[in-house]
Amino acid sequence: MSELHYTGDCPIVVEGLSNAFGDHVIHEGLNLTVRRGEIIGVVGGSGTGKSVLMRSIIGLQAPVAGRIEVLGQTMHAGSYGGGEIDIRSRWGVLFQGGALFSTLTVAENVEVPLREFYPEISDELRHEIARFKVMLSGLPADAAAKYPSELSGGMRKRAGLARALALDPELLFLDEPTAGLDPIGAAAFDALTKELQDTLGLTVFLITHDLDTLHEICDRVAVIADKQVIAVGTIPELLALDHPWIQEYFNGPRGRAATEAQHRAKAIDKSNGQGA
Numbered sequence: 001m002s003e004l005h006y007t008g009d010c011p012i013v014v015e016g017l018s019n020a021f022g023d024h025v026i027h028e029g030l031n032l033t034v035r036r037g038e039i040i041g042v043v044g045g046s047g048t049g050k051s052v053l054m055r056s057i058i059g060l061q062a063p064v065a066g067r068i069e070v071l072g073q074t075m076h077a078g079s080y081g082g083g084e085i086d087i088r089s090r091w092g093v094l095f096q097g098g099a100l101f102s103t104l105t106v107a108e109n110v111e112v113p114l115r116e117f118y119p120e121i122s123d124e125l126r127h128e129i130a131r132f133k134v135m136l137s138g139l140p141a142d143a144a145a146k147y148p149s150e151l152s153g154g155m156r157k158r159a160g161l162a163r164a165l166a167l168d169p170e171l172l173f174l175d176e177p178t179a180g181l182d183p184i185g186a187a188a189f190d191a192l193t194k195e196l197q198d199t200l201g202l203t204v205f206l207i208t209h210d211l212d213t214l215h216e217i218c219d220r221v222a223v224i225a226d227k228q229v230i231a232v233g234t235i236p237e238l239l240a241l242d243h244p245w246i247q248e249y250f251n252g253p254r255g256r257a258a259t260e261a262q263h264r265a266k267a268i269d270k271s272n273g274q275g276a
């Protein structure tokens with residue numbers, strides 16, 4: 001629904017970002033550039049500041065220092081109206097846990113950003129858009145009338161995704177979207193994310209601990225450690241680095257299992273004639 005689409009190469013540029021809560025320094029001189037159309041996975045140990053980075057990018061966290069540019073617009077926390085249209089209408093966010101309004105149905109949740117940013121839209125059109133987004137997120141049509149408490153964890157994530165897609169965003173932020181899902185549900189959510197990237201041309205900023213997600217759908221992975229992004233690249237590029245956290249994460253038992261599973265899946269695809 002955005003009237004202006006970003007045509008530059010890097011919809012997110014973070015330079016020299018520092019964040020702290022009192023004496024607790026989270027980021028110090030962090031740099032990150034996200035390329036248009038990619039799914040970038042953001043990983044790091046617990047508490048390294050992945051969510052704080054996301055909140056800084058979307059203007060919910062005022063940094064101590066640094067510059068953040070989103071879709072060509074310099075961000076100032078709490079002030080969104082500097083561009084020709086409110087920049088918040090150009091991204092969608094799926095927060096950890098979904099952050100749905102529990103007293104609203106799924107469709108009503110999806111309608112919240114539509115009401116906020118496009119109050120002139122008729123009720124009928126708003127309902128129609130919400131129904132479409134619910135479907136786009138892979139939920140059955142009857143889920144639209146349900147309350148979050150009536151949904152499974154996986155369905156709640158999809159409902160949160162439907163709301164994140166309400167305004168046809170250019171950028172999608174996903175904070176641990178597969179956390180708490182069973183492996184089949186997680187794989188299905190990954191496939192949906194990839195499909196949305198392909199069909200809608202989205203750029204996706206994806207915080208995750210899920211090694212399968214990283215292997216399966218991320219074009220590049222950014223690693224946060226020591227208060228900075230210490231590396232960004234494809235998984236093979238990261239594996240070539242000898243940073244202890246990177247080696248432990250990608251080359252530890254779970255990392256190796258995910259790599260082997262990926263190789264097996266590719267071999268099966270190839271023998272079925274579907275390999276690239």
Ligand SMILES: Nc1ncnc2c1ncn2[C@@H]1O[C@H](COP(=O)(O)OP(=O)(O)OP(=O)(O)O)[C@@H](O)[C@H]1O
Nearest residue numbers: 021024026044045046047048049050051052053209
């Ligand atoms: N509003 C806040 N006030 C004080 N400290 C905060 C606040 N938000 C985050 N922190 C602290 O900042 C640090 C980074 O938090 P953040 O949620 O970004 O970590 P994370 O990398 O996303 O972790 P996880 O993988 O466990 O979700 C943590 O130590 C957290 O306690």
